[in-house]
Amino acid sequence: MSQIDPHAQIARKIRSIEATKVALLTQVADVMRGVLEGQERETIESLASLIGTAYLFASQLGLDLAQVDHSVCSGLPDWVTQGLLDPDEYERVRQYLRALR
16 A cells, blocks of 8 residues: 655645635635625525535634534624624524524
8 A cells, every 4th residue: 555645645735725715715705796796596505605615624724613613603692792793683593503403
């Protein structure tokens, strides 16, 4: 069985992370384009891709995905306190995320 060169493995991992970073930026632009053009289906698909890629990126960086979820949920109340998120919207998102568990 041949061993893959550790340097090649590191280079492959770096390329993968860099590609994911580019994909994240592209998907943010796609979301904004969908919103600007008022295209709900495109916006939903772009947001779904963005969220999925964000999870992939977190995984590539070795982050605990459950901690990412927890941080999302625990950070939303701060947005309400800061006036960045409507309390009704927060409640809707909170209930949705709770139902997923």
